[in-house]
Amino acid sequence: MKWRARARGRSVPPGPRRFPVIGSMLSVPTWKPWKGFRDMLAKYGDIVYLEVLGAPMVVLGSPELIDEFLEKRSANTSDRIKTPLISLAGQAYNFAFMPYGQWWRDHRRMFWQHFNPGRMSEYWHVERAVTRKFLVKLLEKPTALKRLVQFHVAAITMKVTYGIDIEDHEDELVTIVDESFMGLRLVTATMQFLLQHFPFVQHVPPWFPGASFHQLMARARVPADFMLDVPFNQGREIATTSTNDYSNSVVAQLLGKLEDPQGDAARQEHIARDITSIAVTGGSDTTYSTIMGFFLAISLHPQVMAKAQAELDAVVGPDRLPDFDDRDALVYLNATVKEALRWHNVVPLGVTHCTVNDDELCGYFIPAGTAVVPNVWAIMHNPQYYTDPGAFDPDRFIRNGKLDPEVLDPMKLAFGHGRRICPGRHFADLSLFLTIACVLHVFDIGPPLDGQGHPIKIQYESTHGFLVYPEDCRCTVKPRSARAESLIRGSAESGVL
């Protein structure tokens, strides 16, 4: 039954004009759509309705509405839109895009067993050891910052998940992890909305003139497929043959359970392969982008660096690196992590949710199957919640020397909502805290320099896409002092796993 018959006189939320057949397709912003949607929210209110070829979509623009619809009514708003792009991009294994149902639930449950807050301290030693390696590499090759951050996040997740060591930043595994989300990068946010209505794209043969998108996707599937099998098999090998290595990897633990004769081993192994792969691929790109955003932000805001370093000097002192136990005392540093998540928002429109049944929000009718897009970026950059939102200012989260609970916490927005909230958020938080604390403790970060040694002014812009990166994050990184340099080298030697 058409939704108009089910609405019983209730109207859908306001939004741009809808034409016969195409609906509001021409109004869907095609470039960095979070900005166009922000303008629509300003015009129509905190909820905007669009319809593309008969498929309904709402954009939400306030934390209250997101809380009401995606948190409180999560039982009805945790589905995903069905689009052929997910398989085309090699992401069918990725439970972030699975429909709400038993298969997704089984994946999420198995994943959560290893990434819930109670497990986090088991990963501290890996975080420490890899961060120390990263600091040494950054000292030796500061111009390779991007590659070193890719190495850093890949090395942490590969070790925790599979027990695999990545020693060198030139290791091809770093490239494969980086490229395993290539398909998703190609799936821009706009295509995510529009191409679900053109399922025929998946049937265009690759040799067909103009089918280059299809060919790009085929290339994008190669690293994604690799990540699904090769590291898992290697992790199994490590778990069964290694005597003194890190034998408590996620794979090692999962394999122990698969041997349970009561369990459905083949099904369990399938899920285990899927969730270990997403732990590495889903965790690396998002964390990488946030860390790159942090480097850029600090290079543009020297006063923030000075304040964070003063706090680190007072709490940690010059003779050791910061550690997890220091966290409670590092108020400004914790605020810097929050500001990094806010200022450079890596998933600006979150991951689109979808309603299962008809619903109502603010008196408006919301049909079953409505795509729900939280415009997280618009909230993070709304002066109503954050004064001067373009400035990188951790002080906005602090009152009377403590984190201010009255200020909207970016952690509550950046990692999504309801039953779909990012289950890797506690793990991401570990990496962000230790990386940011250690980098600021031993390095000075500044703007890039031209041939004459003059600073080059970089203007922050993010790329376009579903998952975004800072467009230009060139900066200079140098040790704060000779003492900091010897601290880096000394701590790497003691960074045993």
Ligand code: HEM
């Ligand atoms: C700064 C780092 C990260 C950010 C900003 C981030 C953000 C997000 C967002 C916005 C979602 C969608 C939530 C929703 O649908 O409402 C998500 C889902 C997900 N994330 Fe993360 N994430 C990060 C790190 C990680 C890490 C480290 C892992 C793995 C260890 C991970 C694994 C996942 C998975 C598996 C899902 C799918 C959840 C589901 O659909 O049930 N993420 N993340």
